[in-house]
Amino acid sequence: MYATALSSTRRVAGVPSIVSAPGFSRPQQISLFSAESGIYAQGERSGALYRIEFGAVRIYRLLADGRRQVVAFHLAGETFGFEANPSHSFFAEAMVRTGVRTLNHSTNDEAASELMALALRSMIRAQEHLLVVGRQSAVEKLAVFLVDMAERQGDLDHIDLPMTRIDIGDYLGMTIETVSRSFAKLRDEGIVRLLNARSVEIIKPGRLRRLSR
Amino acid sequence: MYATALSSTRRVAGVPSIVSAPGFSRPQQISLFSAESGIYAQGERSGALYRIEFGAVRIYRLLADGRRQVVAFHLAGETFGFEANPSHSFFAEAMVRTGVRTLNHSTNDEAASELMALALRSMIRAQEHLLVVGRQSAVEKLAVFLVDMAERQGDLDHIDLPMTRIDIGDYLGMTIETVSRSFAKLRDEGIVRLLNARSVEIIKPGRLRRLSR
């Protein structure tokens, strides 16, 4: 009952509540999060890494007036935590029921190089994202998003979206109506088929990919 | 004669030429770059850090069709190099005559932690940038940019811009005309005074700051 309906255009006051899960800070243990529950605790020291065993997570920032920017989506098998700087009003939330393994923040070289690699990947991702948000049209943005999701889910023909249109809009910097209309354009051109709002079949991968650059 | 006139709306074919400066890869030595010359060499290994002794540098990415996104501006006294992933068609260029010190990529702990701190800062900056580009209006974007520049130059009343309107537009995700019109709005509201196109006096810092969030 809080951040679910949050979007840039439907603004809200205040920030979402933060929920800590049982066993959260015990390393090498899987923590469970129900859909729409928060993952970062407010006082959390930065540097902690999280590996998603199953489910999906969104990372976002808020403007004072409630406008939201989703910085990243993370899917099963992915590691995150580098984006999360609690001192800069970042939030991480499970989008669906999600299992997360908290990785030890040990000081050995191995962990350090892993952290560095993650930092580099996160940076590249953030900048690709910036390029998309800053420099592409609505349909191009959606195409980039769909191609990315398809690749990360390992199935180039079919995508299951764990997020709402609000999430997608706040990720791509546009309203939910524009997201929906962009879906409609891709559908009307025979590029994708919408089995339902969360399930997308890619009919013409080549055209989608061409749109996305 | 290459990347200067590059912008998202005035598209160009091809990529800018890369110029290597004398003494570039010798550590602890200052390399000089003339205005509009490239700093990263194409094959440059990542991980190298650069400290700007004087001048200013832009970091950017290109889309295939020539649209450009400026990812960051770096001013004198700042360290950069983390954003630069040569394998992802990133470019770094001096905007004005610039002196750069290449820092040793040593493997000791001190250097590693410095690199990590830089990574974190770059990430935070990138995400602030994403929030601005994705979620703010033209005037708000310009206000954020001006406040940021003023703080980084250590003078809250006056800004010297080392970059063109094209750079600003490609940094904020808008056209040069919109940048110019946004400047005009701030001027017409008595928030700033334009001594010339590159020199801005901030008359009402409070109003500018309020616009920027």
Added chain:
DNA sequence: CGGTCCTTTGAATTTCCTCAAACAAAGTGG
């Protein structure tokens, strides 16, 4: 002084957003 590049401004157009309404899907309680 002529040329080039940058900037500003205007007018027309396009894109996206806002507001509104209807529909669909999923959950709740009787």
Added chain:
DNA sequence: CCACTTTGTTTGAGGAAATTCAAAGGACCG
């Protein structure tokens, strides 16, 4: 199992914001 509510999605109409196209002025340089 069915009304009822809530939440999410789609679509339309109108309006606002930014872009595109065009032109003119200004600064700098050879």
